[in-house]
Amino acid sequence: MSHGIEESKRAAAVQAVRENFPPDPRFVGIGSGTTIVYVVEAINALEQDVSRVCFVPTGHQSRQLILDAGLKAVQFDSIPEEAVLDICFDGADEVDEDLNCIKGGGACLFQEKLVAMRSKKFICVADQRKLQSRLLTSWPSIPIEVAPIAARQVLVRLRELGSPSPHLREGHTPNGSPLKTDQDFFIIDAPFPRLLTSSDRKSTSTSTSTTPRHNAGVSNNGADNDSRSEGRGKDGIWEVEHLANAIKSIEGVLEVGIFSGRTGPEAFWGGGWERDGAEGESQGR
Template identity: 60%
Template structure:
């Protein structure tokens, strides 16, 4: 089964890169996680000249992938002001029918979000297990990056919003205490019931938190507004092209998501 999942990730990455990697790419965002290994592999397999291309990682792991593949890595704060990335490829922990995503299982959510929002388009690559009708169907918690000094205050506020037993994510060693992100922040994993999507709202359901029923963007905004929160691992709202049409740049919701299926095929979902 594990081998089949890895092959599904590889297949999705190959199709996504072949479809969306720009011919004359100059700036490319590279996300974090197990699927992105195959994204970098697929970029090298294209056989294109990458000597003038800079790859922007979302964390330590993705930077090592870029460097080990013989590509040029540039940290996000080293990107010239005003530069817009041609494309950003990343994985997800869960994706709903509207292409909203939960990310942060690998603790890189803040950098993943700022890279996605600096790109013309964000392309999500995952295996079929990640596609669910609604967020928090299979992946049960929302990762939230918080300042250590504010962690317990944030937990209290999350409980007020309806989260049962939000917890600070532990590192691999009890001796080291809580896991720390590349920013030196903590991750709080906050359980909530499955989140409503646009069709639920259109059908008359309310997502304002009453009875702990939330719409994706409403809950994301409520969590982001808590003092001490750096970023929330819900990626929703505008896609890159929608943000551009509105006069901005970059969007945190993918314009397309590629899922490697159990039968070896690749399923493509595109944002409206």
């Protein structure tokens, strides 16, 4: 990893924390990965007493990070029933122009989504390499957490959805067994063609143009201007949320590494969150 990229991660983290860390939060979610390390560093550098703040980890690495920084870690399942997190910081593998994210490159996604969905605000901290107009532009596949016993049937279903070569992520152990998550589940990485955004969907259903907005990089095979398909997998072309829902509904899937749509208490209890964002971060997703 080059020095420049690490500096970009640190700069994004410092900006995200400086601009978003609440004055007196009760619960703060801490994601996983390499960028989040700089977020915790930036929180510790704040001129603010954080000794009473409860930091909610999203996995083993995240919990160690919180504890090593001398902060107070509180497990997700010990948060009072009525409480929501004030904010959650996390990284991403890729972010699109609608601020949808791919996550799970480091095999953490289930707990990350639990924590994000329970947070009033989700701040995604990402360096410039991660931002693309569409998901699956630079990052090759969607990480999916699956029950080991169902992995083979999930692979079959993913091929039916149009993934050309879904595969179990290897654990890099001498016996070649698959990688295990914090839940003792497997990760399947499923490549798909570049995903449409919700705005592509709107424009295809209101227009007969054959040119997708910002050139989605998908072939003009009829799916783009067929308002009936709307990114529902016809000819392998998917829109972000349709694909996330289709994968999530496969028996044996615990969670999908697509973070899209609503989050926060309104999402949790059935309302809606507006999206907002700034360079280097996305919020309110």
